[in-house]
Amino acid sequence: MAFKDHDINMFKRIYIPSLKLKELNGMGTSRGIEITNRADFATWKLKVLWFLGSVHEDAETVLTTGPITPGQMVDAVPGSDTVAAQPAYFRSTPRERWTEAEAIKFKLDSKIRSIIGNAVTVPILRKISHAKTAKAMWDLLLNDYEGVTVVKTQKRKNLIRCYENFAAEPKESLSDLHSRFQVLINDLESVGIEKTQQVLCQKFIELLPSNFESVITSMVISEKIEGYELSELFGILSNFEETQLKNEINVKKVAKDPEAALVATTKKNKQLFSSYSSKVESEEIKWQ
Template sequence: MENEGQAVNRPPLFRGTKYEYWKQRMIAFFDACPIDMWDVVEQGNYFPLDQVGNEIPKVQWSEEQKQRFVLNSKARNALMCALSEEEYTKVHNFRSAKHMWDTLALTYEGSLDVKRYKLSLLARKYELFEMEESASIETMFGRFQTIVNKLSFLGRTYDNFHNIDKLLRSLPRKWRPQVTSLRASKNLEKLSLEELIELLKVHELELQQDDARRKQKSIALNVQNTTYIILLQIYSTRTKNVQSWYLDSGYSLHMTGERSMFLDLKSKKGGQVTFGGGQKGLIMGIGKIGINSTISIDNVLYVKGLTHNLRSICQLCDSGYEVSFNKDKCTISQPDSSILFIANRCNNLYKTILNELENHNVDCLVSYENQWI
C-alpha cells in the first residue's frame, strides 16, 4: 500500500514525478548492492575496449572485465525494474546503465545551464531563509532541510557551522535573547543541528507557556516621542454607559473617547493612538473627567475614536493600593485593608462605573505628584 514501507531488496519505483527523491533512494539501493555497482552506473566503462576503441570479443575478456560487465547488467536490470512503463520506453534500448541514468537525469534535472539556474535560485532562497512568526520550530526546520537537501542534490553543500549560524539568524526578534544565550554558552563549531533543534524546542515550550498565562484580552500602551500605541481586543457588544471604566494592567495612561465626560480639557497636538485593528485615533487633548470636583480623575487623554474608557492598574499599585482579582470581581483596597471600590467582571473585563463611586464615599481619584489612580 502507498502508506506502507517498501522492500529493501526491491528498487523504488519511478513514475515520472519527484525525481530527486527517487534518485537519492536509488543511489542508496545501488550502495547496498555488490561493491562497484554504483561505480558502473556513475562512471560507465563496462564494455572492454582495445587500444583503438574497438570492443574486445567476450572470449578474450579477463575475469575483472567479466565481473564489470555483469555489474552493468545487474544495474541495468535494477533500473528497468525501477521504472514505470512510460519511463521504461525512454531508456530501454540503452546497453549501458550509465547511459540510462544520465538520460533520466537530463530529462528531469535539465542541462548544465538549467542546473546552474536552479542552484542559483536555491542558494538565494537559503540566504534569505527566515522563520515565519507563527511557525513552529519543527515546521521551520523541515523547510530549511528541504532547501539544504535540494542544494545537495545539485552539488552545493554547507558545513554544519554555516547551517547552524543561518538557522539562528533566521529566528524572529522574540528569540533574540535565546540566540544570544546560545552563542555565548555553546560551542557552535561542535554543536550538531539535532542538538540545536532540541534546545530551540525547549525554549519554544517556555514561550508557549508564557503566552498561555497572558490574559485573553490584551491592552498595551507604549509611549515614545508623543506617540501612544494601544492594542485592544474589540468586543462586538459595546456599552452605552459612557461612565464605565475598564481596569487593565497592560497600559500606563488613562484615556477616553468621550468628550462629554471632561470637566475641563486642554488641547494637545502631536500624538496618536493605534488600535489593534490598525485604525488610528488622534489625541485631541488632556484634562479632568468625573462626576464633580470630588469624584474625578486628572490627566486623562481625550482620544478621538476610542470606544472604551481605560484605567491603569499599575497606577493603583504604584500609589500604594492593593488590587486583587477573583472570577467575579476586582477589589481595590487601601493600605489599612478598607475597600476603596469594587470593579465587577463583565464580558471578561473588570468594570467600574464612575458615578456609582459616590455611594462608596470615594474622594481620592485625583492626581498626586503626577501619579493618578
C-alpha cells in the same frame, strides 16, 4: 558484494513503496515510482544510488563510466623509421579466463539496467528501454529531469537566491521552519553546494523570532554555539520552545482561575515539604 537473485524484489519492496505510486491503467499490476517533476526525480535518484551502493561498491562507477569489461590497457609504442607507431589500446580478457569477481562486475551493467527498469513507470521505461547500457539509460534520465549544463547552472543560481532570501513565514512553528530549511540544504547539496555547520547554524539563528532571543544570547555568551551542528541547535531550541508553551499555558490558567492555581501551588508545596521532612527524619534516624 555481489547481486543476489532477490535484490531487485527487495528494491521494489523497500524503496518503491516509500514514494507515491500510481497504478497504471491497462498495465495489469505493473508499478514504478511516478516521476512527475525534478523534485520527484531528485528523491528517486537518491534512493536508487543508496540501494546500488549497498549491493556493490562499483555500481555507481558503472553508471558514470559504463560496463566494467575485464582486461588491461596496453601502452603506446613509439614509431621508428621502419616501424609505425602504435597508440595505446584496451586489451579485453577472453571470457573463459575471467575470474569470478570479474564476471560479477561485468554483469553489473545488466543488473543495474534491470533495477532501473523496475524502478520507473512504464511510460518512462519506454523512453529509456532502447539504451544499450546502464550508463546510457542513466544519462537519458539525467538529461530529461536535470537538464543540460545551462539548466543546471540556472538551478544553482536559483537555489543560492532561495538560500539568501530564505525567511520564516508568519506564525510558522520552529519544526516547520527547520523542515523547510533542511529541504533547501538538501537541494543545495544535490547541486554541489555545501555549507559548514557553523554557517548553517548562524543562518538559522537569523531566521528566529524575537522570543528566542534570550536562549540565543545565553548560548553566544557561553561560546558554545560555534560547536553545535544544526540538528543539535534545533533540539535545544525545541526544548526552549516547549518550555515557553508550558509557561504560557500556566499563565493562562492563573489568569482564568487564580484560586485554583493557588490551591494547586499550595498542594505542590505541601508535597515538596512532606518529601523534605521525610528525608530529614530519615537522616536523623541514621545519626541516632
